Amino acid sequence: MRPPSSGPMTSLEGKMTVLLGAAFLATCSPSSPEPGIQTLAHLPEAVSNNAVAAAAVEGRVMAYSFAGMHAGKTWQSVTADAYACDLEAGECREMDGLPDGIGRLAAIAVTAGNQIYVFGGYTVAEDGSERSTPEVWRFDPQSGEYAQMADIPVPVDDSAALVYADRYVYLVSGWHDHDNVTAVQVFDTAEDRWFTATSWPGSPVFGHAGAILDNRLLICGGVEVVPPVSADARRTFELYEACWTGEINPGDLTDITWNTASLPGAARYRAAMTGSLETGRFVIMGGAVNPYNYNGIGYDGAAAGPVSLMMQISEGDIDRLVLPHSSATMDHRGLIEWNGGFVTLGGMTGRQTVSDEVRMMRSD
Template structure:
């Protein structure tokens, strides 16, 4: 069952999202940073929202303690706290800068604390939580190019270490999730040389699965994963699960942040929800959903999966929260 509601106080896209429990113990969906409906550098925001999962009643909360808004940040829930990683700022002249800051957000107190910075600042990366302790940031964009790094944040000890590099084409805007000791990363945008010798951005059709070695979180055995029945797309919403890793929506044409491709063609949003079983290495086409793209995550709550904001098929920025209830 899928239903959508205009629940957010304001339209937002490219926002970092995560699940937590508020001071009343209620399951709550959180949204941080992102881009407003004007879709220019002026519309990049520091806003944050809290939405009670049971009712989808939303309210504005204090945003992260940064001077400038961020795009392409990513959030992850670990041991009852939410960690907010990086992103990039855009200046009036279009200059972009990857940011190193990492913040720990406490859903009970709604306070932010800065923790250890990323060794190599990345944005448009994917954050995958394993063992309710380690956050794997796989590939992503650093200032002026993609990197193949796998950077791991240890939330227990507030430290970073480097794991086995991502073996695929370095990408930004990829999607990924985890289950057990497995990570799955797919899609995104890679840089290639054009006919004129200049760099151009094209969609990546690669999917990779990684298995973390027992007792050695820095050691990942990577291998090619089968391609999904649809996509992979750019900036899909992805979520980790106990048995399955879910992917929803996404755009069919790479773009920076306004939804119009580097080639001048508007991206089309996908209306498909798919799932991957890492144990069987199999894909399932779960079903259809309202078309959407420009996501930084798919929130796994107690009552379903949630797409928070994003862009619709006409490239408009959305106030919608789409709830996907999975059949048991």
């Protein structure tokens, strides 16, 4: 169990079908604003480590937040609440939360077929014990209704979720109750069934970031479990300073070819990441390099802080943009591309403050 809280790469040709934790809906977007950081709206309540995704509703882009942790940052702050934000109007509202009413952290959401799927997460009890949750919820943005889908075979939290062909959701690695797993579990949204794909070849991780462009995956960072160095020592939780690319075989969806990728600075913990349909590049924002528990305090006892860096990655090219430190955030579960920019909902700012801001970053 995690310790309790105290209080250049392969070719990227092709277009992406669906983004990690979001859908890019350019036809619904108004004219693009100027470069920089903009606060689009405020959530009804500050929330972090929340699952986020976007969908089209009556010709408008709606961004959604599910579950996570409110500002108190204790086990009692873990929530099942959900919010809907009209990005163009700059308005957010509370909506029905997850149907079982069970608060959870580190769930992840994706959009497939303009339906949003929320996977996993973990609960926190008063005694600090944690449990990975198996539930999968489908949310219909048109009706506002939820449906429960087939459970995750190996329940995971803090996983990466990637949608291929607007149908198949690949859950890569993640934490299962007491340790990380290497499993790649694939959910067929059309048939409500699971199958497995080629295992994750790197060190098993949680809190990693991932995205997909066409059939090409990029997974970076996360936290690996390092075994104790002696019989009387404890295992430690350290940043996994590596990235991997993966290529899904269109003729055999269980087959993924994995390769390491040299991307200095991309490995972080709970960064916001997506693949850009507009630019054909992977985008990573924020996150932290000191792994931490849900209250923002590192496993080493030091307070964690967000990384003030945005990276845009394409074949043979990496653009780095240093952001104002005051605008840096961490504790994200996805990134939404909209209107020429990249949007986060909530998260954690400096001094481990849970945020209610819906922010958009434009680099050019």
